[in-house]
Each structure stands twice: as structure tokens, then as C-alpha cells.
């Protein structure tokens with residue numbers, strides 16, 4: 001199977017980014033359908049594709065359907081497609097359906113086999129807030145593809161790779177753990193930055209200065225950790241074995257009841273770093 005005659009249901013950030021990317025890489029994107037016609041129109045206009053006013057039309061015109069709707073809408077949209085098939089208004093037989101959720105697997109496509117379609121989850125390990133930026137980042141990010149292994153999935157993998165994407169297969173049993181890992185490296189880092197800003201703002205620096213003060217520290221450290229490795233690039237009291245300073249931080253955060261969450265974060269992450277440092281030491 002090839003990625004041709006593609007329809008996107010959901011003209012949001014990921015649908016737009018993938019649509020632009022795939023059409024720029026020789027795949028035929030037929031068009032978009034979305035909850036609001038305005039979204040479908042503007043996404044379609046970006047790539048000179050069609051916009052559809054209903055699910056039936058986009059399903060009939062596409063061999064590959066991306067359900068790039070929010071996670072909570074994937075199941076209901078799939079159910080609507082199945083209903084249309086039951087009413088003989090569309091046929092899903094031989095079609096490929098994909099969603100892009102990190103945490104959900106292809107199991108969300110209930111009664112997939114009976115429908116005659118092949119279903120997958122294809123997830124870019126990327127925070128997508130601007131479709132134009134994301135489509136340029138796609139060649140350097142990793143995608144995972146989950147769905148029944150076999151000839152069909154292999155052909156899909158090959159075609160995505162030919163389109164310039166790096167795609168790794170993943171099993172459905174691992175998706176929740178996999179998504180948790182992605183959250184750790186992205187969303188939870190936001191919590192750390194917010195916690196640090198909160199602590200710093202209690203030190204007499206104004207809010208704007210706090211943000212500016214932490215930016216080079218945060219970005220420089222993230223860059224070093226990602227390129228050289230989190231333990232290899234570690235600096236600070238735990239790396240130096242300076243437990244007196246660590247204890248002082250703990251005491252400071254224990255003074256105020258309001259700092260309870262900060263203390264929990266500090267303790268949990270410090271313990272984890274000590275453990276990892278111990279492991280590293282034992283390797284030598």
C-alpha cells in the first residue's frame with residue numbers, strides 16, 4: 001500500500017503539519033474534514049487540497065484516513081465511520097486508518113477486523129504547537145508506528161520512510177509506558193521550570209528577571225543533557241557529592257507548609273539522581 005489519496009479528519013496542528021509534509025513529499029493529500037468548516041477550508045487551502053463538508057465524502061474519496069482529532073474524539077469519529085459503513089454509505093474495506101495519539105493504541109478502532117480496514121497509531125515524538133515549524137522538524141524527529149505486524153504494516157513503514165521520516169515500530173502493550181516516557185521529557189520538565197521560578201520569585205527578584213535568569217541555565221543544561229547524556233553532563237551538589245548543600249536545600253523547603261510540593265519534587269529527583277550516580281559509579 002502507498003500513502004496516496006490521504007484524507008485528514010481533524011484540521012488542527014498535527015493534521016495540518018502532516019498534510020503539508022506528506023504533500024510536499026510526493027503523497028496525494030486529497031483534503032480535510034473538520035468539526036468546523038473554517039478549519040477544513042484553511043488547512044486545505046494551504047496545500048491546494050479539497051475541503052469536505054461531511055465524513056461520508058472524505059471517507060469515500062480517501063484510501064488512507066488520518067484521524068487527527070483530539071484523543072477523546074478518536075473513538076467517536078471511528079464509531080461514526082463504522083456506522084456509515086453499516087448504512088452502506090461508505091466502505092472501509094481495504095482502507096488504512098491512523099490516529100496520532102501517543103497514549104492510545106490502535107485498539108481504539110473497535111471491531112477493526114470486521115470493518116475490513118487496517119488501523120494504526122502513528123505518533124511523532126514532538127511537541128506540535130505550530131504546524132509550519134513542526135513540518136520542518138518532522139525529518140529530525142522520531143515517529144512510532146503501532147498496529148498489527150505483517151506485510152501491510154511493513155509497506156506502510158517503508159512508505160513513511162521513503163517520505164523521509166524515521167519511524168520505529170512499537171507494540172500496543174508498550175504504548176502507555178512509552179507515552180509516560182515522552183511526558184517525562186516534555187510536560188514534566190515544564191513543572192520543574194515552574195517550580196524553579198516559584199522558588200526564585202521568593203528571593204526578591206521580579207518575575208521578568210526570574211524568567212531571564214533561568215533561561216540560559218535551563219536551555220544550556222537541556223542541550224548538554226540531550227547531547228552528552230543526563231548523567232554525563234550532570235553538574236551541581238549531587239554530582240560533587242556535596243550532601244551538606246543538598247541537606248540545606250531540604251531544610252529550607254521544609255520551613256514553609258506551602259513548599260510541600262517543592263520539597264517532594266526536590267527529594268524525589270535528588271534521590272533518583274543519587275541512585276543513577278551510584279549505578280554509574282558501579283559501572284566503572
Ligand SMILES: NC(=O)c1ccc[n+]([C@@H]2O[C@H](COP(=O)([O-])OP(=O)(O)OC[C@H]3O[C@@H](n4cnc5c(N)ncnc54)[C@H](OP(=O)(O)O)[C@@H]3O)[C@@H](O)[C@H]2O)c1
Pocket residue numbers: 009010011012013014015033034035036037039040068069070071073077099100101102123124125126127128129
Ligand atoms: N500537539 C501535539 O504536540 C501532539 C504531538 C503528538 C501527537 N499529537 C496527537 O495528535 C492528535 C491531534 O492533536 P492536535 O494537537 O493536532 O489537536 P488540535 O490542534 O486540537 O486539532 C484537533 C482538530 O480536530 C478537530 N476536531 C475535534 N473534534 C472533532 C470531531 N469530532 N470531528 C472532526 N474534527 C474534530 C478540531 O476542530 P476544529 O475543526 O474546530 O478546528 C481541530 O481542528 C491527538 O491525537 C494528539 O494526541 C499531538
